[in-house]
Each structure stands twice: as structure tokens, then as C-alpha cells.
Amino acid sequence: MIEYRSISKTFADGTEAVADFSLELPSRTTTVLVGSSGCGKTTLLRMVNRMVDPTHGEVLIDDVDIATRNRVELRRSIGYVMQHAGLLPHRKVTDNVATVLRLNGVSKKEANARAHEVLETVGLDSSHASKYPSQLSGGQQQRVGVARGLAADPNILLMDEPFGAVDPIVRDELQRELLRLQHDLDKTIVFVTHDIDEAFLLGDQVVILKQGGVVAQVGSPAEILANPADDFVRSFVGLDKGGRTLHIEEREGTSIVVDSTGKATGVLAE
């Protein structure tokens, strides 16, 4: 379990990114931090692997204050996936995936075997293994990034807008892959995005953030949609624009699901 206790962060140039943030993230679930840019979501994410240290407050993993743990060792035990994959351009795909394993002293042979295994898990076949990152498409690079994060079999996976830089079709695929992976692997995932639809799709627990790390609402997607905490949430989630308020209408002899502006959005499943 990950816990933020009264976290605040002020950067060297005076920006107050987060002010008094507290949250519990249950193990083996996906928590999504969602908000517009500047709300502190990435800062909060990066506190878990100590890429950023809080000015006040503690972050605890399984009841241990991570400030007492060695940074390098901490980072090697947590998977991190970023927006543009951050792959090492001068290393082949397999070597990239095996990086953390090698850092932990695993033999080259074992590390490579494990790398191939993980690459398959994320849906990349072995023909890509000997390629360099620049020879892969954006979506493929992101998959390698996820594979790299999973290679050392960490309990925690941190994902910072990992699907933000790929086109919508690829993003869809990757989101579905992630859901399948989570179903199979049961990791504790902390996911950052600015896209509320992605948050609702992927999150067991969704945290909507305002500027300065202020929590607007925490809950499951259903809870948030059913009981938005205030107008900010209502607006952020899109409840005020009518796209989410649906009802059924009879049109041309069929039952169609229609939003409040009258736009036909779908059909009811049997």
C-alpha cells in the first residue's frame, strides 16, 4: 500500500506545486491522478520513487517512510513508465528492457530471457527484440517502456501520461493492453493523466486534482459520476455539458441512447 501523509512541495523557484495532500492507495489496484497541467499530479507521482522529495510530509510504502530508504535501491524496485518511453537510444530493445535486471546484478543470459518473456506479455513479438528504439513506431516504443517497467517484477508501477504521445487508435490498444495486464498481474499502479475518460477507463480509484494538488474528489468512477462533489468536478467530468447525461429515446423504431443535446451516442446492450 502507498500512503501520502500531509504532503506539500514548494520548488526552489517558489512555485507551490502541492499543499497538504493526503491519500491512501490500496495495493493491487489502479489509482489514477487526473487534472489539468499544473495540478501537481506528476510531482506527486514522482515522489513515490523519490525523483522528487516532498518539502513537508511523508510518503510511505507498506508502512515504511521511503525517505529512510536508499533512493537508487528504491527506484530499482519500482517500475516507471513515462510519456515518451525514455528508452536508451543506443541500446537494443532487449537491452533496454533488461536494464533494471542488469543493474540488480542478474546475469546477462537470465536478464535477456526474462526480457523476451516480458516483451511477449506486452504484445511485442521477438522480431522486434534486436531492433533499436528509433526503428520502432511510437506505440511499439511505449510497449517497450511498459515492458521495461515490468521486467524486474516490481509491486508498484508508476505511469506518467504513458499514452499521451501516441495517436488515438494506438492509445486505445495500449489502454486495453494495460487493463489485460493488470487483470493478469495485479500490480499497484499509480497512473497520471489529464484525460478524464482514460481515468475512468483505467482507474479503480480516481483522484481529481485542482491546482496546487488540492483534491476535488476521490472515488471510483461510478461514485464520481453519480455524486460529483462540486461544480468543479461536474465541469471537469463533463456532466455539465450534457455529454454524460443520457436517456433513451425511440427513433426510427429502435431504442437509441441519446445525450442531453439530442446527439445519438449508442444503443443499449441486450
Place this chain on the structure above:
Amino acid sequence: MSVVDDTIDWFSDGSHWSGDDGVPSRLLEHLGYSALTVGVAAAVAIPLGLWIGHTGRLRGVAVALTGSMRALPTLGLLTWFALFIPLGLTAPILALVILAIPPLLAGAYSGLESVDRQTIDAARAMGMTELQILSRVEVPLALPLIIGGIRSAVLQVVATATVAAYVGLGGLGRYIIDGQAVSDYPRMVSGSILVIVLALALDAVFVGLQKIAVGGRAPALSSSSS
């Protein structure tokens, strides 16, 4: 065309190829001074440049220093040092080392600066120590520019070592300086040709090294870098 004939005669003269003033001897001297100079300068400048590039500190100072040292006239530095330390070769070598530092320093820190910040961030987030980040990620990716800095330094030193013959250094420059003293034009031209060939040969070697350093990555990268 008699200049060409005279020069060919000079090269054909066997006596010019043996002894202390012979071509092999002078060539080795020149290479020796150059290697020594670049080696010493690199030992100082490259670690410093790597530190500046990795931490980002003192960058302003470094840029100002390398920029302003390009304005220093080499002959001025050589003669000034030679008057202060008149005996032996300390003065010219010292001057050569000082002049070799700027390109090496610049190559190192600009090489590191050219590495994508995101790649470094990812490496740090994966749990690499600072030293591992430097040695496994930054330096390999910065290698073409670092080698470029060495290349500049080598050319600079070979050229300046030639001029340094004026203040007593050996090497191929002796043909030019000594030749001028006795108005032996063929000797001057021959010496000049030797230095030019040496410089171009060394340049070609380093260009080759740079290509190899870039080629370690995917094909897409090497075509855009020349």
C-alpha cells in the same frame, strides 16, 4: 613550375630522410609533442567538461572561457611563455596544452548537453547511480561530439606545434622556420606539405572515429548527423 621541381628534388634527396633533421625524425617529434599535449590537456579538460555537462554548473564560465580563448593569438602566447621560461621545451608545450584545453572542454560539455534530458530522467528513475548514468548513458550518447572536440584539439595542436618551431620546438615546423632563416624555399614548402598531409590524415582518422561512434545506434541517426 620550378617550385614544384625544387620541392620534388628536396623530397628525392636521401639525406633529407635520415638523421635528426630527417623527415621520419621530425615527423615522430611532431607526433610526439602533439600526442603529449593532447593527452595532458584531455586529462584536465575532459573530466572537467563531463562534470560541467552532467551537473550543469559553471557552464557560463566554461562558455565564456572557451569563447575568449579562441581570440588569443597563438604566436603571442608562445613567445610570451618562451620569454618567461627560456630554457627547454616547457614553454611551448605549456602554451600548446593551454590552447588545446578549450576545444576539449567544449566537446565534452556540449556533447553531454546534446543528450535528451528525458533519456537521462528515465535512466535515473530506473535506479542508475549518477556515475552509471554518466558512464552508461551520457558519455556513449555524447561520444560523437566528444570525439569532435578531440579532433579540433588535435588539429589545433598540430598547427600550433608547427608555429612553435619559432620558439625552439622541434618537429616539422623546423623546416619552415629554419628554411626561412636561410631563404631555403624548397625546404619550407616541403615542410609545409608534410604538415598539411599530417593534418589531413589525422583529420580523416577522427572523422572515421566519429562515424563509428554514431553508427552504434540505429541507421536513422547517422544520416542526419553529417
Place this chain on the structure above:
Amino acid sequence: MTWAWDNREQVLDLTLTHAWLSAVPMLLGFVIALPVGWYASRHRRLRGSLLSVGSILYSIPSLPLFVILPGVIGTGFLSPLNVVVALTIYAAAIMVRSATDAFTSVSPPVLDAATATGYSSRQRGLTVELPLAGPVLLAGLRVVSVSTVSLVSVGALIGVSNLGSLFTDGYRRDFTTEILVGVAGIVLLALLFDALLVLAGRLLMPWASLTRPSGVQ
């Protein structure tokens, strides 16, 4: 430094000669490099070879080049022309790379818009591309300026009179002050040229200093 004052006429004379020997190659090099660089920016296949030639020329050490030029182009042995020609070659070599980069850096959408508006190729070249390539060209010129002013001094070794003569003279007479005056003179001259270039840049390209506050760093 009273020596400098006492001999000010001589020093001034040398400075003027030095300035002249620096300015001519810079100008000629620029004029040569501009069309070559423009051409190279348009023809990718040629670009590689042109830049390689430039790189090779720039790798030739200066003193040897001064020495062999009389043989190659038939100038007098002690003639300042050797220095001018050699330095022009260097200036052109550096500037060709600079000019190529400058012209390739002009944003394609802007060029496209200019053509669509109705500029002829020549008009576009002179009134759109050239000004927009200006900042990078200026940066290249500033580099050329510093190295040219410095290299002129080597000409003193083949008897071409310039501030570098203070080095040879001072060395022969065991007189360090004279050498320092020479160094100071060259550094000051380089700074002066640089200041003039920056000023010219501000006057000719007022828009450039707005968008890039730190100039051409």
C-alpha cells in the same frame, strides 16, 4: 605600458594593417560562402560533399598554407596577399557551413507562404530568405571574425607586417611588454569587430533581437 604610448604611431599603424588584413578575408569569405551555402541548402546530395571540402580546407594549418600559396597561385613570397588569400579560404570554409545551416533553418512554412503570396524566386531569396537566415549567418560571422583576427598574427612569421610583428620583435629583443601590447591589441580588435557585427545585426535585423533576447548565443 608607456612603451605602447611612446610607440603609438607604430602600434596604430600595425593595428590598421591588421584590421585591413582581417576585414578583407572576412568580407570575401562571406560573399563567396553565401551563394555556395544557399545552393547547398537546396541540394541535399551536394551538401555533404561541399561541407566535406570546407571541412578539409579548414583543417589545413595556417603557417604551411601561407608558405605554399606563392607556389600555388604565384604571389610574391613575402606578400600580404598570401595571408589574405589563405584567411579568405578559411573564412569561406567556416561560412559555407554556417550559410548552409542558416538557409536550411529558414522555416519552410514561411517560404511556402511567401511563394503563395506571389514572390518571384529571386525576390523571395533576397527579401525573405536572406533576412531570415540572418541571425545564423551573423553567428557564423562572429566566429570567423575572432579566428581571422587571431590568425593574421601568424603572418608575421613570413614577414607580413601586422600586430603579430610585435610578437616576433618582442621575442627577438627579449621584451615581454611588446608581446603583451600585441596580444592586447589583437584581443581589443577582435572585440571591436564583434561589437560592430552585433551592432550591424541589431540595425539590420531588429526583429531578431526581440524574439531571441540573448542574441545569438
